[in-house]
Each structure stands twice: as C-alpha cells, then as structure tokens.
Amino acid sequence: MDWIGQYNYYVVFFLMMTGFYVVVAQGNLVKKIVGLNIFQSSVFLLYISMGKVQDGTAPILLDGEAVYSNPLPHVLILTAIVVGVATTALGLALVVRIKEAYGTVEEDEIRERDDDA
Amino acid sequence: MIAENLPALLVVMPLLGAPLCILLARGRWAWLLATLISWAVLATSIALLWQVREGAELHYAFGDWEPPWGIDYVVDRLAAYVLLIVSLIGAVVVPYAGRSVSTELPSRLQALFYALLLLCLAGLLGIVITGDAFNLFVLLEISSLATYSLIALGRDRRALTAAYQYLIMGTIGATFYLIGIGLLYMLTGTLNMADLSERVPALTGSSTLHTAFAFITVGLALKLAMFPLHLWLPNAYAFAPSVVSAFLAATATKVALYAMIRFIYSVFGVEFTFTEMHIQALLLPLGIAGVLIGSVVAVFQHGVKRIHAYSSVAQIGYMLIGIGLMSVTGLTATLLHLFNHALMKAALFLAIGILSFRLGDTCLRSLSGIAREMPWTMAAFVVSGLSLIGVPGTVGFVSKWYLILGALEQGWWPLVALVILASLIAVLYMGRVIEVAYFGQRPDDAPPVREAPLALLVPTWIMVAANLYFGIETSVTVGLASEIATGLMGTAAGTP
Numbered sequence: 001m002d003w004i005g006q007y008n009y010y011v012v013f014f015l016m017m018t019g020f021y022v023v024v025a026q027g028n029l030v031k032k033i034v035g036l037n038i039f040q041s042s043v044f045l046l047y048i049s050m051g052k053v054q055d056g057t058a059p060i061l062l063d064g065e066a067v068y069s070n071p072l073p074h075v076l077i078l079t080a081i082v083v084g085v086a087t088t089a090l091g092l093a094l095v096v097r098i099k100e101a102y103g104t105v106e107e108d109e110i111r112e113r114d115d116d117a
Numbered sequence: 118m119i120a121e122n123l124p125a126l127l128v129v130m131p132l133l134g135a136p137l138c139i140l141l142a143r144g145r146w147a148w149l150l151a152t153l154i155s156w157a158v159l160a161t162s163i164a165l166l167w168q169v170r171e172g173a174e175l176h177y178a179f180g181d182w183e184p185p186w187g188i189d190y191v192v193d194r195l196a197a198y199v200l201l202i203v204s205l206i207g208a209v210v211v212p213y214a215g216r217s218v219s220t221e222l223p224s225r226l227q228a229l230f231y232a233l234l235l236l237c238l239a240g241l242l243g244i245v246i247t248g249d250a251f252n253l254f255v256l257l258e259i260s261s262l263a264t265y266s267l268i269a270l271g272r273d274r275r276a277l278t279a280a281y282q283y284l285i286m287g288t289i290g291a292t293f294y295l296i297g298i299g300l301l302y303m304l305t306g307t308l309n310m311a312d313l314s315e316r317v318p319a320l321t322g323s324s325t326l327h328t329a330f331a332f333i334t335v336g337l338a339l340k341l342a343m344f345p346l347h348l349w350l351p352n353a354y355a356f357a358p359s360v361v362s363a364f365l366a367a368t369a370t371k372v373a374l375y376a377m378i379r380f381i382y383s384v385f386g387v388e389f390t391f392t393e394m395h396i397q398a399l400l401l402p403l404g405i406a407g408v409l410i411g412s413v414v415a416v417f418q419h420g421v422k423r424i425h426a427y428s429s430v431a432q433i434g435y436m437l438i439g440i441g442l443m444s445v446t447g448l449t450a451t452l453l454h455l456f457n458h459a460l461m462k463a464a465l466f467l468a469i470g471i472l473s474f475r476l477g478d479t480c481l482r483s484l485s486g487i488a489r490e491m492p493w494t495m496a497a498f499v500v501s502g503l504s505l506i507g508v509p510g511t512v513g514f515v516s517k518w519y520l521i522l523g524a525l526e527q528g529w530w531p532l533v534a535l536v537i538l539a540s541l542i543a544v545l546y547m548g549r550v551i552e553v554a555y556f557g558q559r560p561d562d563a564p565p566v567r568e569a570p571l572a573l574l575v576p577t578w579i580m581v582a583a584n585l586y587f588g589i590e591t592s593v594t595v596g597l598a599s600e601i602a603t604g605l606m607g608t609a610a611g612t613p
Contacts, residue, residue: 016296023285036288043295050303073302076251080295083258087288090265094281101274110278 008049015042027107029098033091040084047073047080120164124177124190124246127161127200128256130154131239135232144227148215151231158242159208166197170597172604176248184248185309191248195601198452199245199375202459205583206367207238209463213576214360217470221358222270230270234364237263241372250298250384251308253376254291257340261287264361264369271356279352286349290339297332300325313384321393330394333380341373343437344407347430354426359470362422366429367463371455374436378451381440382605391443401441405535407434412542416549421469421479424546425462428505431539432458435520438532442523448602449595450519456594457504457512460587464501464580468494471569471577481550485557490566493574495554497581502547504584507540511588515595 015038022035051073059071095105102110119126134154138147169175175192178184192200211234218230240260247253265287269280302308304325305316320326335346342350350370354362381390390396411431418424432454439451471494472487473479488495504511517536524532568574587594 023289029281032285036285039289040292043292043299046296047299050299079255083255086262087258087284090262091281091284094265094269094277094284097269098277098281101277114275
C-alpha cells in the first residue's frame with residue numbers, strides 16, 4: 001500500500017508537529033529549546049530519507065557498484081546540523097543569562113517580574 | 118583580478134573581518150577595521166551596480182565549481198539594488214557605532230560587538246547575492262544568529278527575553294524555509310534558483326509544490342515580520358543597543374522581503390504565484406491589517422523606540438500591499454519603499470540613538486523639552502519623521518505616491534483612502550514625540566544635556582540628507598525600481 005511505503009513521512013510529520021507543539025505550548029524556556037530541537041531534527045530526517053535510493057549503497061567508489069544513495073541531502077543536513085547546534089548553544093546561553101537576570105526560566109514568572117519592575 | 122572577484126569579495130570581506138575584530142581585541146581598533154570594511158563593501162556594491170546597470174547579469178561560480186554543482190553567486194539589477202541599500206546603511210551605521218557603543222557596552226565586549234555586526238552584514242549581503250536556495254538558508258542563519266546575540270547585548274534585561282523570543286520565532290521561520298527547500302529539491306533535484314525556475318512550471322498542479330510554496334512563504338514572512346508574525350519585532354528593536362536597532366530596522370526585514378520577492382517572482386514565477394496560489398489574497402489583507410494595526414498601536418506606545426518598531430510593522434505592510442497589487446506599478450512601489458524605508462528608519466533610529474546616548478533612555482517623559490538642548494538631533498528626527506509620514510520633497514512621498522498610483526490603476530479607491538488614513542495616523546504618533554520634545558518643559562531637576570558630538574551627528578545627517586536628496590532627485594531610484602519591476606513581472610504580467 002502506498003501509505004505504508006511513505007511511513008518515513010508520517011514519522012517526520014509526527015515529530016515535526018510534536019516539536020512545534022512543545023515550542024508553542026511550553027512555558028519553560030529550556031523545554032522550548034528541546035521542542036525546537038525535535039522540530040529541527042524532524043526536518044533533518046525528511047532530507048535524509050529523501051536521499052535514500054532503493055537498494056542503493058553508501059556513496060563510496062566501489063568496483064562494479066552503480067546504485068548508491070544520493071549524498072547531497074546528507075551534506076546539506078550536515079550543514080543544517082551545525083546551524084542547529086549553534087542555535088541551541090546560543091539559545092541555552094540566553095537562558096542562562098535570563099536565569100541570572102530574573103532568577104527563573106518560566107515565561108509567566110518572567111512576565112510578572114517585568115510588570116513589577 | 119579584483120574586478121572579476123567582486124561578488125565573492127563582497128561577502129568574504131566582512132566574513133574575514135569578524136574573526137580579525139576578535140583578534141584585535143581592542144574596541145577602538147576593531148571599530149576602525151569594521152569601518153574600513155563597511156566602506157570597502159559599499160564601494161564594491163556600487164561597482165557591481167555600475168556593471169549591471171544596463172541589465173546584464175553577473176555570475177560567479179564559487180571555487181570554480183560550475184553550477185549546478187557549485188554555489189552560484191548572481192548579481193542582477195534587483196540584487197545590486199538591494200546590496201546597495203544594505204551596504205549603504207552599513208557604511209553609515211558602523212562609523213556611528215564608534216561613539217554610541219563605547220557608552221552602551223563594557224569595553225571587553227566592544228570588539229565582539231563589531232565582529233557580530235560584520236557577521237550580520239556578511240549574512241545579509243550573502244542572502245541577496247546568492248543564487249542557491251540552500252546557501253540562502255545558511256546565510257540567513259548566519260545573519261540571524263549574529264542578530265540574536267546583538268540584541269541580547271542591550272542594557273535592559275528585557276533585551277535577553279526579546280532576543281530569546283526572536284531566536285525561537287526566527288528559527289521556526291528558518292526551519293519552515295528549510296522544509297520548503299527540501300520539498301522543492303525532492304521535486305526538481307536542484308537547489309540552484311535559475312534551474313528551479315526552469316523546472317517549476319512543469320510541475321504546476323502538484324500538491325507537493327503547493328506545500329513547498331506555503332512553507333517558504335510562511336518561513337520568510339516570519340523573518341520579514343509580516344503581520345501577524347511580527348510579535349518578535351517590537352521588543353527586539355526596543356531593547357537592542359541603539360546601533361543595532363538602526364541597522365536591523367533598516368536592513369534585516371528588507372533583506373527577508375527581498376528573498377520573498379526572489380521566490381515569488383524569479384523561482385516560482387508570476388503565473389504560479391498569483392493565478393494558481395492566489396498569494397495576493399493573503400498579502401493584501403495582511404498588509405492592510407499590518408498598516409492599520411501597526412500604526413494605531415504605535416500611537417499608544419510610551420517609548421520612542423517602540424513607537425518606531427510598530428511603525429516598521431506598518432511600513433512592511435505597505436511593501437506587501439505593493440506586491441499584492443500584482444502590477445508593475447505596485448511592485449515598483451514595493452521596491453521603492455524597500456529603499457526609502459531603509460533610509461528613513463536608519464535616520465530615525467540614529468537620531469533616537471543620539472537621544473539615548475545623551476539621556477540614557479528614550480521614554481517620552483524624559484524627552485520633555487529636549488529640542489531646546491539638542492536642536493540638531495531633534496531637527497534630524499523631525500525631517501526623517503516627515504519622510505515617514507510622506508511629505509512631498511522626502512523619500513516617503515515618492516514610494517507612497519507610487520503605491521497610490523498602483524491602487525488607482527486597479528481602481529481600488531478604498532486602498533487609496535487607507536494609505537492616506539495610515540499616513541494621518543503617522544502624523545499622530547510622530548506628532549506626539551515632536552510635541553513633547555518641542556513644547557514640553559524640561560524638568561528643573563533634570564541634569565543638563567549638551568548637543569551630541571559630531572561623530573554621531575554627521576552619520577545621522579548623512580542619512581537625513583539622503584532622505585531629502587532621493588526625495589527630490591527621484592530619477593535614479595524610480596528609474597531603477599521600475600526597470601527591475603518590469604523585468605520581474607516579465608511578459609507573464611498579463612494581469613492589468
């Protein structure tokens with residue numbers, strides 16, 4: 001059946017929506033970053049699964065092997081992972097600074113303290 | 118040899134300058150280096166614009182890898198035009214930063230500040246010049262990451278939460294764009310924009326293509342702060358260091374809008390965007406809502422920076438309306454406003470930066486009667502404010518004039534009324550600041566202030582002079598914008 005053959009996309013979109021929901025619904029700044037990571041990882045999976053070629057091997061020069069997976073999405077995602085790591089690092093660094101300045105990492109408490117000030 | 122490598126140098130110079138700034142470690146030296154680089158970048162983009170002024174297209178294959186394997190840098194008139202805007206603002210803002218940053222940041226952070234500013238500049242220039250859709254994502258993230266850190270350097274602790282909020286929304290936007298590019302690659306097997314534009318028409322009707330279009334549009338709309346995705350913008354502009362507010366307000370959203378124009382017109386094509394996806398049904402109402410709500414909310418703000426942050430949301434609304442008009446005149450108005458809004462917002466935020474330099478904050482309360490103490494600063498503020506309102510003789514008038522012309526072409530009278538109404542609201546929020554500054558009484562216990570140093574006034578007045586110059590001598594910008602618009606709408610511009 002067609003929809004079983006596309007199970008990778010179901011996984012990707014389930015993860016994507018999970019991550020997105022966590023980013024939107026969580027009030028804890030660290031959990032938001034976790035959600036963002038899940039969201040980004042789902043996109044990495046989307047790219048990697050699209051590079052798969054049926055019965056293909058790894059893209060290495062071998063004698064007599066002609067069918068190999070498309071390496072380009074992998075390379076792209078290596079770049080995107082680096083970007084993702086940088087974003088996570090910066091996000092967490094900001095959370096540390098926010099914790100130092102406000103004494104909390106909960107969004108609603110931060111808002112309360114801003115209103116009091 | 119230098120001449121043929123200009124497209125690469127444009128991005129490489131600021132990119133290399135950033136680590137050099139960190140190595141120099143001293144704020145003063147880093148500032149000097151950043152200033153020199155920003156001027157060299159301006160000279161480069163003027164040279165590029167000169168080379169393509171007749172409509173030629175420059176291609177630069179990075180590392181001699183021919184496209185579609187390598188990354189292709191493309192300079193056409195549209196790219197050269199936006200490059201000029203970005204580098205012009207950079208070349209004025211960086212020299213200004215010298216005095217402003219030395220009071221707003223501790224000295225150990227100053228060299229890092231210039232490194233970030235150069236990275237941001239490199240990213241923005243790269244987005245404009247690249248012809249590769251994935252490369253655009255990488256450069257978008259380079260500029261965005263630099264931007265988040267720059268905003269977090271603000272003195273108020275709310276700068277941290279503003280930067281965090283922007284980081285979350287900006288990353289979601291960039292990831293949406295990445296999903297869209299992934300789907301496009303799945304369909305076409307290429308990331309090169311020129312190849313994409315050739316292969317997309319054959320796919321008309323594919324639902325994957327529709328999804329890709331939707332993801333790319335929403336992702337970029339987040340970056341360009343289209344209403345109602347603008348929530349990150351007011352706080353980010355209000356709490357960032359003054360120099361950063363000026364630089365971002367003038368360039369960041371414009372470059373994201375440029376990326377959107379690229380995708381709408383060059384990659385997906387006019388036919389697909391307007392007749393199959395009906396994007397005007399999205400851009401027009403949201404543009405109108407942005408103009409109205411942005412302007413009205415601006416009237417009720419207490420800080421001058423916040424007033425102009427919300428006014429930026431409204432100005433972006435004008436640009437989206439221009440695209441939504443689906444005509445050459447409408448697109449001309451958008452491109453003109455892209456340039457003009459950069460000029461006026463840079464001038465305004467530079468003037469606001471001077472106020473914050475002397476007064477420490479920019480609440481309306483503390484501005485009371487300040488015009489008597491700082492006449493030149495406030496005069497710059499007033500002139501660029503008039504430009505924002507759209508008074509004849511300033512750049513704001515030119516772009517609004519074309520927007521109204523575009524609306525009249527379609528016979529959309531209510532839209533004309535709306536543009537005029539929104540300009541009147543702009544009179545209100547500008548008027549509030551001017552009233553306080555000129556007619557308010559300076560409190561007796563207030564510490565004495567002096568006029569700002571020339572190092573800050575000169576860049577500000579250069580921007581103000583540009584507002585007046587391009588408002589009167591319109592042939593350069595209008596000629597260029599209308600030629601670009603005609604080229605982008607192409608022959609497919611069958612819609613009236």
